[in-house]
Structure formats: C-alpha cells, structure tokens
Amino acid sequence: MVRTPLTPLERERGRHLGLLLRQARGERSMAEIAAAAGISAETLRKIETGRAPTPAFFTVAALAGALGLPLDEVARRCAAVAVVPEESEAAA
Amino acid sequence: MVRTPLTPLERERGRHLGLLLRQARGERSMAEIAAAAGISAETLRKIETGRAPTPAFFTVAALAGALGLPLDEVARRCAAVAVVPEESEAAA
DNA sequence: CATGACCGTGATACTAATACCGGTATAAGA
DNA sequence: TCTTATACCGGTATTAGTATCACGGTCATG
Numbered sequence: 171m172v173r174t175p176l177t178p179l180e181r182e183r184g185r186h187l188g189l190l191l192r193q194a195r196g197e198r199s200m201a202e203i204a205a206a207a208g209i210s211a212e213t214l215r216k217i218e219t220g221r222a223p224t225p226a227f228f229t230v231a232a233l234a235g236a237l238g239l240p241l242d243e244v245a246r247r248c249a250a251v252a253v254v255p256e257e258s259e260a261a262a
Numbered sequence: 263m264v265r266t267p268l269t270p271l272e273r274e275r276g277r278h279l280g281l282l283l284r285q286a287r288g289e290r291s292m293a294e295i296a297a298a299a300g301i302s303a304e305t306l307r308k309i310e311t312g313r314a315p316t317p318a319f320f321t322v323a324a325l326a327g328a329l330g331l332p333l334d335e336v337a338r339r340c341a342a343v344a345v346v347p348e349e350s351e352a353a354a
Numbered sequence: 355c356a357t358g359a360c361c362g363t364g365a366t367a368c369t370a371a372t373a374c375c376g377g378t379a380t381a382a383g384a
Numbered sequence: 385t386c387t388t389a390t391a392c393c394g395g396t397a398t399t400a401g402t403a404t405c406a407c408g409g410t411c412a413t414g
Binding site: 180183187224225226227228229230231234235240241242244245248249 | 275318319321341
C-alpha cells in the first residue's frame with residue numbers, strides 16, 4: 171500500500187468541511203463563489219458535497235477568502251470532527 | 263485538458279510555502295514534525311523542498327498545528343507570492 | 355575506519371483532486 | 385408550455401499528492 175486510502179473519518183471530516191463552506195456561501199451561487207476563488211463550479215460542488223474530502227490547501231484558502239472565513243476556524247472546526255464527530259453532527 | 267497542470271507561479275508559491283514551513287521548523291528534525299503532524303517524513307520533505315507544491319489542506323493544517331503557525335498567516339504570506347514574487351524572494 | 359542519524363534524490367505504486375461532458379431535476383419567469 | 389438558471393450526478397481524462405523503497409552524501413561519534 172503506497173497511498174493510504176481515505177479513512178471513513180477523513181471522509182466525514184470532508185463532509186463537515188463541505189457543510190461549513192456551504193453555510194458560509196449562504197444565498198450566493200456556486201458559480202459566483204467558484205469564480206471568486208478561481209476554481210471550477212464542479213470542484214466547489216464536489217467539495218461542498220464531501221465528494222472531494224481532502225482538497226488542496228490553496229483551494230480551501232481561496233474559498234475561505236472568497237467566503238470571508240478565517241482559515242484557522244475552518245481547520246479547528248474540522249479537527250473537532252476527528253475528536254467528537256457526534257457532537258459535530260448534532261451541531262450541524 | 264481536464265486537469266490543468268500547475269503553473270510556474272503555483273510551483274513557486276509551493277516553494278515559498280516549503281521555505282515557510284522549514285523556517286518554522288527551525289532546529290527540530292523532520293521526523294519529529296512529521297510524526298507530530300501524522301504524515302511521513304518523505305512527504306514533509308517534498309513539501310518543504312517544493313516538490314509537492316499544492317499539498318492537501320489538512321496536511322498543511324496539521325503541519326501548521328505541529329509548528330505553531332497560524333494558518334491564515336501561512337495563506338497570506340503564500341498569496342503574496344502570487345502578487346509580488348520578487349519581493350517575497352528578496353525577503354526570503 | 356565504522357556506525358548511525360539526518361537530509362537529499364530518484365523511482366515506483368496507488369489513490370485522490372481537478373476539470374470537462376452529458377444528462378436529470380426543480381423552480382422561476384415569459 | 386417553453387425557456388432559463390441552478391444544482392446534483394455519473395462518467396471520463398489527466399495531473400498531483402502521499403507513501404514506500406533504495407541509494408548517496410554529510411556530520412558527529414564510537
């Protein structure tokens with residue numbers, strides 16, 4: 171095994187990240203945010219739906235910038251998923 | 263073209279990110295930081311040397327956590343590379 | 355000189371991110 | 385009804401990240 175497949179926990183963390191970004195997007199369209207972040211709308215959709223659970227750092231950074239989200243808070247709230255996933259789901 | 267190859271600017275930004283992390287590591291060994299971040303030492307080396315210019319978000323987040331670096335500052339200083347790369351190199 | 359720890363490089367393997375396409379569904383408006 | 389816009393989904397293509405292995409270099413220590 172040379173490249174460890176994503177664990178269920180990592181995928182759940184990815185879904186949480188997607189929810190976070192989707193909530194921050196609010197009423198704005200995917201195309202608008204994707205264009206502001208410099209990525210394709212499909213990629214943004216995959217991230218938001220959790221089908222791309224571990225996006226690139228600069229992709230998330232650009233999205234957070236377009237959404238006005240502090241990166242540290244994003245990381246912190248996603249790291250919390252790895253510790254207490256049930257509470258995170260309950261909070262969401 | 264379905265997956266745009268990394269531009270030279272993105273690769274340079276990756277090298278800058280690597281320098282940033284290496285400076286933050288200071289005297290500590292690669293193996294120590296890699297273990298603290300939960301990644302392999304080879305991967306950390308690739309990131310530090312810029313041979314993995316766009317690492318995953320959670321990889322950078324774990325490294326920043328292990329190094330005591332604020333993610334927002336990392337992103338900001340790397341974003342500056344895309345704007346004024348010469349100044350960044352001069353500063354480094 | 356030998357040994358070990360650390361860093362660097364290259365090759366290799368495998369998975370995942372990103373992007374584009376076509377199709378579908380739903381809601382709003384002419 | 386027809387059109388438009390938005391979003392979801394499946395498939396496909398290509399590049400890149402991650403991990404392991406092997407080898408070489410450097411430096412400190414025996």
